[in-house]
Amino acid sequence: MSSNKFPTPTSVVGKSVPRVDALDKVLGRAQFTADLQRNFPGLFHIKVLRSPHAHARIVKLDTSQAGKLPGVRAVVTGKDCPEKVSFRAPRILALEEVIWAGEGVAAVAAESPEIAQEAIELIQVEYEKLPAVFDAEEAMQPNPPAIVDRLLGQYRGSPQFTPEAPNVTGHFKLRAGDVEKGFAEADIILENRFSTSRISHSQLEPASCIVRAESDGGIITWTNGQGVYVIKGLISDLFGLAVGKVRVINPYQGGSFGSRLRHYVEPLATLLALKARGTVQFTYSRQEMYLAASTRLPVVTYIKTGAKKDGTIVAQQMKIIVDNGASYAAIQDGRMAASGAVCVYRIANFFMDSYGVNTNTPWAGAYRGLGTPQVAWAVECQMDMLAENLGMSPIELRRKNVLRRGEKNAYGEIIESIGVMDCLEKVAQEIKLEEPCVQEPGPWRKGKGVAMGGKQNTPRGHSEAEVLVHEDGTVEVLYSADEQGMGSETVMAQIAAEEFRIPMGQVRVRRGDTAITPYDTFSASSFTTYNTGNALRMACQDAMRQILQAATQKMEAPLDDLALVNGKIIVKGSPGMALADLFEPFSIFTPQGGASLKKGTPVRGRGVFAPTPAIPWDPQTGLTPKMWNWYQYNACGVELVVNIETGEIKILQGVFAADMGFPINPKMCEGQIEGGFGMAIGASIMEEYIYENGLMTNCSYGDYRIPTFREMPLRRNVKAIFSPDPLPEGPWGAKGIGEGTMIAVAPAIANAVYNAIGIRIKDLPLSAERVLRRIKEKEKNDQDFLHN
Template identity: 45%
Template sequence: MEGLIGKSEIRIDAYDKVTGKGLYASDYVNQFPVLAHMKALRSPYAHAKIKKLDISKAKALDGVIYIMTGDEPGIDWDQYPKAAIIAKDETLWAGQMVALVCAETKEIAENAVELIKVDYEKLPAVLDYYAAINPNPVSVIDPEYETRPLGFSDRPGDRASNRVSPNVVGAFKMHAGDVPAAMEKAEVIVEGEFWTGKKTASPLECANAICRYDSDGGITMWSNGAGVHGVIKQGICRILGIKESMVRVIQPYMGGSFGSRLNPYVEIITALMCLRTKRTVSFQFNREEVFTGAPSNWPCITKVKLGAMKDGTIVANDYYLAEEIGACVNNTFFSGRLSSSGVIPVYRFPNLRMDTCAVATNTVPAAEYRGLGCPESEFGIECLVNQLADELGISPVEIRMKNIIDKGERDAHGELITSIGLKKCLQSVADAVKVEEEPEQDTGVWKKGRGCAVGGKQNTPLGRSEAEVWYNSDGSIQLFISCDENGMGATTALAQIAANEFHVPLSEIKVTKGDTAITPYDNYSASSRTTYNTGNAVKLACEDAIAKLKEEVARVYGLHPSKVEIRGRKAILSGSYIQEADIPSLFKPTSMFTQGNWGLQKGTPVVGHGLFCPAPIHQWDEKGLSDRVWNWFQYSAAAVEVAVNEETGQVKVLKIASSADTGNPINPKLVEVQIEGGVHMAIGFSINEEHIFNEDGKIANANFSDYRLPTILDMPTNENVHAFINPDPLPDGPHGAKGMAESITIPVGPAIAHAIYKAVGVRVTGYPMTAERILALINEKKAKEAAK
């Protein structure tokens, strides 16, 4: 049959999901006749001392099984410093757990929480970068930072040097060329300070876990968390000191993630409660807890200065990045270093001075969020590239075409670029929206503008991926994988790779996924690694099984394995009087009454194993340079047309085109809907979404009524949303494929910002670009014009 790579096959999980037959993790609450329920008491203050905690009345309530506090023994948080889920002596953010109740019913647990009495002493808090960066801040998040080991995150350069504040808790620098000298020679210089807000990934399914106490003293967990092996199981075993053989983790269907389920705090605390009570327990977050108890993104402050020649050639980039990491100092390696590295592989920067730091605040801890900080870190650069084009009288497309790095060149890190289709991406979106033409203006208060931007993101080396393939005696094929199916269709793409290798229809591949007792090791689905890592592992597993089949069939017919081709249930033979053999009929009988030496001696199933581990990276030198830092890079471009209301500041996105360099797409339709979903998400956080804090530092809009997620009414109509695929094959990707889910969100914000400038003449320096902020800029512009 024709190969399946590049075919838009229907998702293998489509029927389960559209009919409601598929079970998500939260559905498992109804699968247990007896189930204990957990409920948390959370701090109402961003920073407070716990003077007294009285759980006596709650403990006495009929139906209460166990109450856990910060004094709970048996938790080794050394691997996650300052990330203790339950506060002990003081709370570091509004929403941190102070106590955790386990009771016979959900209602009893909620009532017990109401009976817990806490005497707080409210303390000063730092809620943003500017307060935290003060040399003498009113709150120091991690006083032991200088002396405490950093655990698993420790890397050279993680220790912040030249700390201007005790809340600076991580640093990274990358210096290439001579920025001061290049700036002296530059004919045009543009610079600015930019900011992005704090936001929450909002999958439809809230964080949840169910943990069963097994008869042998082990535990079995059902969770919508990511990484059954590499995150959840290892996290539980490492923090709670449990043998890996005693922990089983199963991942049902996930109701989305966007990075929010990559930290196993829910699973660890649920496992501990299960072990304490020896009961099957359930911990189900509500929507407010997703905002206050689950990780947010990393808000950024960037200070950028670009030097260029009059023809638009960029000669220098002086770049400073500070990322707010919230109240848990456990991600300083990832923050700054990874998000800022997305800046590097996009443009030629012959002279680049990049200095980054992580800043702790009394806010909900920050962690992985779609794009891993790149939408935030690249916003300022893209805004300045557009400003540079405006000042030089060059189109925003032309200036990018002049400066975008080409395949075969080395970026500022010194790393060779082996796959980049960004110029094709940019041209396709620019043509679709007609960025280089002026839109027709209507009369009235709505003014139109068009803008574009590009983005890039690295793929982070995140360990090995494994896959297993079984070729059964009846010719059926099973694929065993442990990657996460966040909802993007990865399982279908991986099954397509397997079906392509065996030359069978997709329906012939039975997939078993996400069960640590059955499926082989994988780390987790993050940094757009699934197609690349797990896809390669699947391909290798198929090749291994096919090689074993060829060897056995060749032995039966006295042929060399090279004379055998496996096509589903058939073996095509060369150099034999039999041209085609039915493989299932060749399997050796296993009955004790059968004798003889015919058939496939290795029995059934024939098992193929694939292990893929990316090539090792090379450590940065003292300047942050290396010839291999990441596995590969993903790229995207966006162009938009917006309308801005001059009287209210409201922004409407009228048209949007987005394009991704995916390498060779395994399933083009899945890529297209990923692009459309990424655009929708990026419009939301560019225009609407942000945390609003009350006077106690608590998120005041921790619900879908006040936290403005975009609805269908905020999106352009279908005919005005364009998704393009502009592949440039990745040499070591499976069939040339690579991931693309994160880069889609990067260019949308700066494209909207430039379109706003084109519409009403105001430059936006941060997002979300709310109506209030845009109106303030318009009024400021009017006031300046009136004062002339």
């Protein structure tokens, strides 16, 4: 689909060119949202009073003392909030009941953060505690111990909301083939239950925004939330503001991993900016990032697998329970999480139910893979357990059942691009899975394990891109997808440089301002390279067409003979002309509005890309020829040691292979792999919310430990491998990579722990406490066995 007829060896796509944002970032000059506060003297600062109770009725709420404190500009409660509730954001403030410990009850805007805090402490609240439910399996029962919020289902307009199961927000069914017949044919049936903990994105930069109420009733928002146009729509909708008077600007974002896809600071800041008739800033504390930002969906998975002696899986039944927490903004039916069980293996008889459930715990949502790592955790542990039961190697079992290109998965989709088995073969080879570990004396036991997985790309989004081609050959790229660290600005610059055959230094990226850059959805589902990248290619080609059209007259050559290469118009059999010579100076003696190109007025190319839509599935069977778009795949192998005296795990080696399609920037793809691997080590062996009566007690970086340098293997022991199966409609065959890089890690670690100490742990995280408890249990059981 390359527009350029004369390819040259100067191409930049596929090369590890340096990141375009790196210089600003190493100089400390890159601007993040909070860095802009210095531009607003007279800024008001927001603080929020939050509920200590997981579920309580607000009996009395008195803000009068707070309002009287000098320096306080505005105080709001749930009664001041718009009645409208959006699924894109949690409720702004609680109204009659608080539904999780950490929910906002009242908020203050004041001249300094200290005054705002003092005012918060003057607010008097009386709560009447109500029964709360923290466990999703209890919450989903017909008569649950508590109803999280009677209005949740109605707010969302969820068609599956029923008063009989008031905490169930949705139910997805997959009914492929005949599962009873399949189990009847099975030689072996294995049933297990797996679970994952609630974890925090813990991106380094807390949620932050600045909102300026303009004199004409409009607002300008600078925010690190994702999706400037989505925020624009949300704010104008919630507050009934004219769309044309809401402008959203997006500085650099200090990580997201899905956290910023739901907008938890912008609505409250807008409410207070409008009330204060000024400019406000709202930045979450780290504690608030744990209590009242998004979290990862805890998932319980029941899995029953039937296989023949030769390893062929003949039936699988699953029940997947996704805990949304106290969410107004969750993924309703667990369908996305459940997709992790469908996209890797050929399972003709598949019976699956997934449920979304509300509980009185901090709200949950998208988190690097949107539920698929939690479900793959169950599937990939189950595969190793099945392999052992069958006396097969885990590789052989997976090889036997893996989907191959051109085959149909259980939804009925034909798979176009799947490199997962190659990923696993390479990982197994690299980690020498077949060679047993050599044990050393002492308490540390060595083990190896592997796993694989896939992540669907949701066919969502509408991406527009523009390019401004200037007379000197420089190109400005305008787009609105996010830059939360994954390198979208660099990828877009590479694409434009490639299309125009110009050096990277001649491209300048302008991103994320609804008054300047064209529409995009947000960066999610690993689709920025694919969605926005495709739109940008079209924009480049559009500009190129306009330039070459203008050149046809000057060059007296047909359009088909012309090409633009590095600022020069090339024509077959002629020396060509400089791009600059196409641009004429303005003169009062020539038509200044004519069709020719004019100096100082760039050629503006525009591109629009949207993925092919999904085809609605049968609600009774979940079957459809197109549920998702494409799939990225991956595999991981680890070697680790477990300390049998302390339960501690150390990862010695990590090998990770990814099928991300064509890598536009290989070093940045490596960075995604290493980063996903590191993040997954946290999710696998360290991270979990610890509660007391539903209130998280470890809400700081000091108590909620995320991986540091020390938890990573030595640098030479981390290896990233590419095993791409290019996707024809992706830019140069690219798919995406960001989310897949966590999926296979946790099960690979659990499989390695089993290999090391013979203990199968089915609940995440494999914290030292949990591992040690299981070691002690096993020791006791072994002794009991000997004594009996």
